[in-house]
Amino acid sequence: MEQNHPILEAIEPGAQARVVSRREAIRSGAGASSVLVAGLAMTSVPFALAALARDGYAQAAAPSIVDVLNFALTLEYLEDEFYRTGLAGAVAATLSPAELTAIQQISKHETAHVQFLTAVIPSLGGTPAAKPTFDFTAGGAFSDVFSNRVTFLAVAQTFEDTGVRAYKGQAGNVASNDAVLTAALQIHSVEARHASQVRRLRGQKGWITANDRGDLPPQAQATYDGEENTVQGAVDVASLGAAAAATEAFDEPLTMEQVLAIAGPFISQSIVRSAH
């Protein structure tokens, strides 16, 4: 990496030096790439964002950093438009003061994430992906999403819990760039704060027990599948404490394909991937 990263530098002084001086090729690459290769059986993800992921595979076993950041940007577009639409719509007046306050703060962060990624991608020589057209009713499944606070907050929970897993799943794919990795981790934990708050406002624990979707509809199950895992590295943590706590104590990643399958129903118009 010998490009300039003015945005990263402005946010994290010293990042440039670390990017340039990074030791390469000492990471064991087995983890992320094999996981992603395993997920290659993405037969018919129903929108063109899949092309973004597929392109990454075509080049190598893992997507490029710019591709990962455009994947993240698309998720942030989704969240940002969702909250801004909600705050401008009928549902806002039905939220409790605590709910409204939380959504306002979360919305502020999602807007900031869109702006941040839109600025970072060109600094890495890429072109920010265009914003898709969204359908937050998911084809009618959540037809009252912007008028019914229960539906609105349920969708918010799935977006936040999915967002945490999505960033986690991509950390290894940006690990060759210290500044990008650190920024991705810094967004990742903000999404987790959001998830905790939305869950608790909905009467759920702030953390995920096994693969329990709680009171969410069956369409949300994919957001929680895999969270029941208790084997961490070479250790089965189920032997270290109560079964529920053993799953709550670790959040699990999602592959790009899994995230795309979850987000797909909310995207009504494909995006065309920009050349870079």
Place this chain on the structure above:
Amino acid sequence: MTITLSHIGQLWQAGTRREFLRVAALGGGAILLPGMFAACGADNGGTTEPPPSDAVTLDLSSDPGVLNYAYALEQLEAAFYTQVGQAFYAGITAEEQQVLTDIRDHEVIHRDFLAAALGSAKIPNLAVDFAAANVDFGSRFSVLSTAKVFEDGGVAAYNGAGKLLKDLNNLLLAGKIVSVEARHAAAIRDLLRPGTRDFAGDDVVNPAGLDQAIDAGFLLQDSALGQFITTPIEIIS
């Protein structure tokens, strides 16, 4: 190259901090001595004395060293919440008790997981002292405020240490833990100031929407969190 500090607060004194940063930049480390070892109050640099025999070394140039750094933090958190759970503060609500009990269980598992993963490479048990730092386990505000320091600090520490991990499997494991710490942080913050923006407040999330990231090791010198550990810790960068 190392500098030796007799007290955590020294790091925040301008002369010492400059010296620390200068030494750290050269690839050196710092040694924190507990209060009882305080030999000099000088704020204009340290000595080059060898660390005391019970000092723990964290070599952050290797994955086991970074994981031991996480293990040190998890030891601290687990010890704190275990003590909280031994006698909850008066007037605790059912929700607060559930949150604090869950977090205790998570932190104990994090600690024991890291110990198992590190195996023979793990550092010894650290000595912690909450009384010296004026934590009042009978006070709701003291307990929750201290918990906030731990959870926000844990998030910032993991976020800052991710780039030091060379094995992507270890990076993923750290990622699995840090988001749970962030969930804790939001819950604790909301217990302290319910219904406000504090769960992801502007004091921890910057205008770019990024959470805190503190360089590895530095957290242990932070007076807010490092003050609870009495075992001297040598950090090699």
